[in-house]
């Protein structure tokens with residue numbers, strides 16, 4: 001337990017100093033190659049959990065400490081320990097003793113008494129303190145104030161549901177490869193292995209509990225892929241047919257490239273600006289036994305790589321704020337800044353404008369984000385339509401996608417993450 005608590009502290013410290021959680025965890029794993037899978041799981045749980053509930057934990061700490069803590073290390077130690085005391089079954093006394101021992105090593109041990117006092121005081125009046133803290137919206141919903149204000153303005157009826165969904169553990173969803181089976185047949189295979197799951201659509205299954213992919217029948221033969229149901233909508237909406245030329249303009253790690261290739265025999269070009277991430281497209285397609293032309297390229301500069309032949313379909317799954325998948329990356333809630341949105345919109349606008357000439361007459365471009373902020377989604381799509389009179393925005397429909405897709409926006413809930421889609425057809 002000592003090691004896992006220490007590593008979790010280091011990871012959360014890195015995030016609160018500005019690093020994203022995925023990178024912070026990679027550093028932790030690289031520097032500690034000998035930890036067991038159980039220890040890894042425990043570090044992940046504390047790091048994710050602390051960031052998921054950071055608003056509440058900070059409010060508790062503010063009440064318990066008589067003055068704001070200057071040492072970030074000490075603050076992180078208390079936040080991660082409060083997380084364990086409030087949300088896990090770890091033995092309270094062992095957790096507190098360890099925190100006090102760690103405090104002895106921070107800043108010449110000056111905070112040791114404070115850590116001891118704060119944690120024991122929390123244990124004495126836990127329920128009252130949590131109830132009082134939750135009167136504050138930041139603590140109750142665990143999001144920064146500016147994010148909550150945006151959600152209230154954009155979704156006056158659903159904002160609470162969105163924020164609450166962001167604080168849940170994400171569902172694990174499978175996309176069934178229709179070249180091998182369908183949801184019903186694959187559910188039978190899961191059931192034989194004692195894995196509880198339910199059907200979301202003809203080719204989509206939600207597992208009751210997250211599983212290692214090693215446990216999934218025929219996973220390594222490409223029968224299923226792990227992909228959120230909301231993300232699965234992209235390939236269905238693009239409506240690819242045999243023989244089409246298709247561009248996946250922001251392809252890595254290849255979730256949607258694989259899906260497009262499962263749906264029809266297409267000539268797919270999959271590009272991404274990040275060559276490291278692009279390697280994962282190759283790995284994914286190899287597992288699915290599917291082929292594409294995969295290359296490192298900048299979607300906002302086709303002049304550097306395009307051969308001049310237009311595409312029937314383009315998927316522009318652009319870089320975005322990822323605010324629709326905050327429950328998978330709880331660090332996003334605390335690392336994003338309101339000013340980031342203007343930069344994402346500018347980048348997306350440039351990419352869409354540069355890609356549009358590559359669409360053949362009568363062809364389609366799907367603009368996709370995993371964001372719930374209208375600045376990137378609805379407003380960007382409307383601005384794109386105004387700039388391109390030859391682009392007709394299509395109604396979105398498919399029997400395979402979540403029924404709550406409204407005006408292109410999916411809000412996160414127990415079945416899927418938050419996504420936005422806008423489909424444009426080029427005039428003939």
Ligand SMILES: C[S@@+](CC[C@H](N)C(=O)[O-])C[C@H]1O[C@@H](n2cnc3c(N)ncnc32)[C@H](O)[C@@H]1O
Pocket residue numbers: 249250251252253254255256257271272273274277297298299300317318319320
């Ligand atoms: C949302 S992710 C794509 C996810 C992918 N479509 C999937 O389903 O697995 C966005 C991707 O855009 C890539 N990207 C960012 N800027 C780019 C650019 N200028 N040209 C091409 N790809 C870019 C990022 O490297 C990242 O992999």
